[in-house]
Amino acid sequence: MKKRRLEIAVISDVHLGTYGCHANELLTYLNSIAPKKLVLNGDIIDIWQFRKHYFPASHLKVLRKLMDMATKDTEVIYxxxxHDDMLRKFAPTVMGNFKILNKLTLELDGKKAWLFHGDIFDASIQNARWLAKLGGYGYDILILLNRGLNWFLQKQGKEKYSLSKRIKNGVKNAVKYIKDFEKTAGDIAIENNFDYVVCGHIHQPKKEVYNNGLGETLYLNSGDWVENLTALEYSFKRWKIYRYNNDKLAPFFTDQDIKEMDMNDMISDTLPNKTNKKESEITTIEQILSLLNEQRLP
Structure with missing residues (x-):
């Protein structure tokens, strides 16, 4: 089967290095597409909750796949x-087809798009980082409990159930937070004449025209690869939400050239050839990969 060719694919909130990450499903998706641009819209690697004893081979395969795409015909923009804010000190960085940025603006068929993660709107992160981290650990525990519940439900022949979605939808403050987030993103996009505003962060995939009386914009959220397993795709002047559970392509699971490896193998394999790269680029990529490797040391 041929891969689907896309102008842009956007994924966010993968949370590599946590129990909730669906790395194999993400590999299935990445292997099914051939985008001109792949935007990784934040929280791809969960440095906040990086565990020295937990970073499965499937998570490493995702990193290898992303780097492999960047060495070919895809522009990969991180x-x-x-959750990966330690990488902000490297932005902006450009290394061939791979970029690290804090935000991105694009012109798409005569329209302006604004892409950013979205945590800048979150006061709990800006003003109480330790509390936000504590909430992250709680969310991870909830995901583990949910996996146990869904295993039992599947044994009983019943449908899966999302505890976190139930809590989010049932707690008035959580619903208000999401609505406030979407309103803030929409208002600022309209104020700055953006036709599209593309976010992640709140794990709520959405495509909706937002109008505040002063103008309108298309609000887009790529969701996550913890619960919703979603992405945004742009082709033929249109945006759509890709949903893995509905749209997955079974033949695409893992590239044959992506094999079992540890972090040291990945680092040695992906470091650029020093005869072909500028010294500044070499230093930057070594720093980034070493930063991740340090999180794994006992």
Whole structure:
């Protein structure tokens, strides 16, 4: 089967390095597409919750796949988020087809798009980082409990159930937070004449025209690869939400050239050839990969 050719694909909130990450499903998706641009819109690597004893081979395969795409025909743009904010000190960085940025603006068929993670709107992160981290650990525990519940439900022949979605939808403050987030993003986009505003962060995939009386914009959220397993795709002047559980392509699971490896193998394999790269680029990529490797040391 041929890969689907896209102008742009956007994924966010993968949270590599956590129990909730669906790395194999993400590999299935990445292997099914051939985008001109792949935007990683924050929280791809969860440095906040990086565990020295937990970073499965499937998570490493995702990193290898992203780097492999960047060495071919895909421009890979890593927009930093709050869970991978340690990478913000490297922005802006350009290394061939791979970029690290804090935000991105694009012109798409005569329209302006604004892409950023979205944590800048979150006061709990800006003003109480420790509390936000504590909430992240709680969310991870909830995901583990949910996996146990869904295993039992599947054994009983019943449908899966999302505890976190139930909590989010049932707690008035959570619903208000999401609505406030979407309104803030929409208002600022309209104020700055953006036709599209593309976010992540809140794990709520959405495509909706937002109008505040002063203008309108298309609000887009790429969702996540913890619960919703969603992405945004742009082709033929249109945006759509890709939903893995509905749209997955079974033949695409893992590239044959992506094999079992540890972090040291990945680093040695992906470091650029020093005879072909500027010294500044070499230093930057070594720093980034070393930063991740340090999180794994006992």
């Amino acid at each position: 927009i930093t988020g709050n």
